[in-house]
Amino acid sequence: MWMAGYPPGNRDWSMSSNIRLIARLDIKGANLIKAVNLEGIRVIGDPNEHAKRYYAQGADELIYMDMVASLYGRNNLHDIVKATSDNIFIPITVGGGVRSVQDAEALLLAGADKVAVNTEATKNPGLITDIAQRFGAQCMVLSIEAKEVSPKKWCVYVDCGRENTGLDVLEWAKEGADRGAGEILLTSIDREGTRQGYDLELTRLVSDSVPVPVIASGGFGKPEDIRDAVKEGHADAVAVADALHYKRTTLPEIRQSVQTLGVSVRTVL
Numbered sequence: 001m002w003m004a005g006y007p008p009g010n011r012d013w014s015m016s017s018n019i020r021l022i023a024r025l026d027i028k029g030a031n032l033i034k035a036v037n038l039e040g041i042r043v044i045g046d047p048n049e050h051a052k053r054y055y056a057q058g059a060d061e062l063i064y065m066d067m068v069a070s071l072y073g074r075n076n077l078h079d080i081v082k083a084t085s086d087n088i089f090i091p092i093t094v095g096g097g098v099r100s101v102q103d104a105e106a107l108l109l110a111g112a113d114k115v116a117v118n119t120e121a122t123k124n125p126g127l128i129t130d131i132a133q134r135f136g137a138q139c140m141v142l143s144i145e146a147k148e149v150s151p152k153k154w155c156v157y158v159d160c161g162r163e164n165t166g167l168d169v170l171e172w173a174k175e176g177a178d179r180g181a182g183e184i185l186l187t188s189i190d191r192e193g194t195r196q197g198y199d200l201e202l203t204r205l206v207s208d209s210v211p212v213p214v215i216a217s218g219g220f221g222k223p224e225d226i227r228d229a230v231k232e233g234h235a236d237a238v239a240v241a242d243a244l245h246y247k248r249t250t251l252p253e254i255r256q257s258v259q260t261l262g263v264s265v266r267t268v269l
Contacts, residue, residue, distance in 0.1 A: 018266045019230050019258075020237035021251060023054035023244055024063040024217060027077060027096075033067065034245055036193035041067070044245045048083050054244060055088045057251035058268035062088070063185065063215075063239055065116065065143070066096025067160050078110040085111025093185070095143050104131050108139065116185055118143035119158040122165045122172075125179055132180030137212075140183075142176035144169060146202055147189040154202055161189045170205055177210040184214045185239070191219030193242055198225055203233030215239055223257035230263050 025047050026033050032047040044050070051062055062084070066077050077094055085092060094107045095116025104115040115135075121128050121142060132140040145161050146154040146169045154169040173184055186206055188199035198216045207214040213236035216229040220240045229235040243249050255265050 018264050019226070019235070020060040020215075021058075021226075021255060021258075021265060022061045022063055022215060022237055022239045023051070023059045023251070024065065024239040024241040025051060026065050026067045026241065027080065028066075028068050029076065030080070032245065034193060034242055047080055050245065051084050051088060054251060055090060058255065058266075059090060059251055060237075060266060061091040061093065063093045063116070063217075064095070064112075066094075068096075078106060081107065081110045081112055093141055095141065095185070098127075100127070101130050101134050104135065104139070108135060114139050114141050114183070116141040116143040118145060121176070122156060122158055122167060125175065128176055128179040128181050132182065137180050137182030140181050141185055142173070142181035142183070143185045143187070144173060144176075144206075145187050145189055146199075148199075148202070152201070157189060161192075169202070170209055173206045173210050177212050181212060183212055184210060185217060186214055187239075188218040192217075194219055195221030195242065197221060198229040198233055198235070198238070200228055200233040203229060203235050207234035207236070213237060217241075223254055223261060226254070226258045227261040227263050 027047055032044040032050055033041045034044055064077055081094055091113040093114040093116050094112040098104055098115050098117045099120045107115050128140060145157045147157050149155045156165045156167040156169055156172050158165055186203060188202055191199050196219055198219045203216045215237040216233055216235035217239035220243055226238050229238050258265055
């Protein structure tokens with residue numbers, strides 16, 4: 001994990017603290033959903049039931065993302081988050097449709113510990129600073145949906161991967177951190193739901209360029225993918241969705257496997 005005093009690119013992953021294993025839950029309406037490349041949405045079930053299971057399995061954190069909030073101009077997660085936070089005592093990040101400090105405050109009051117902002121931040125970058133100054137940088141997560149548009153060039157997409165903003169992912173990540181984002185949720189649209197592993201080059205370029213933690217999201221298929229995201233991609237945390245939702249594995253199984261592979265994770269009794 002990066003510590004103050006160490007410039008970007010000089011983090012020593014051989015000495016890093018425990019890597020966080022995060023369960024990601026994408027939401028549409030009242031349902032937990034899953035997609036491939038942010039398209040072809042399938043309904044999975046009740047998000048709170050899944051969240052309780054992941055909490056019981058020892059998830060370090062949860063991420064809730066309202067996948068259609070930006071399209072409809074609202075965030076519908078308040079009730080879901082409140083129900084979850086009443087029974088789950090790990091950090092919860094909530095994103096989707098956050099357009100103002102007031103939107104962020106409403107989610108924090110509902111029980112979120114952090115808010116993730118994507119679409120509105122690209123339109124109004126000052127929102128990043130406003131949220132960070134009001135609630136602290138630790139509450140402000142910059143969510144970046146990245147798509148490779150040419151070899152080794154990724155652009156920032158918004159509206160659930162529908163619209164290319166033209167922003168360069170690397171430059172946008174740097175700007176976001178400069179403006180006060182305390183963490184970056186980096187989702188590879190190309191890898192999302194494919195089970196082909198995280199985009200290591202993308203993750204490494206962003207991680208090495210910013211002085212804040214980076215969560216790798218999109219592509220988990222096997223424990224070796226987490227090892228590679230950490231050791232080659234320099235990620236500080238990884239988000240897992242598909243494998244947990246479809247019960248292809250469990251968090252204890254993932255935790256034990258990545259420990260065997262040499263990745264430091266929290267011990268859960």
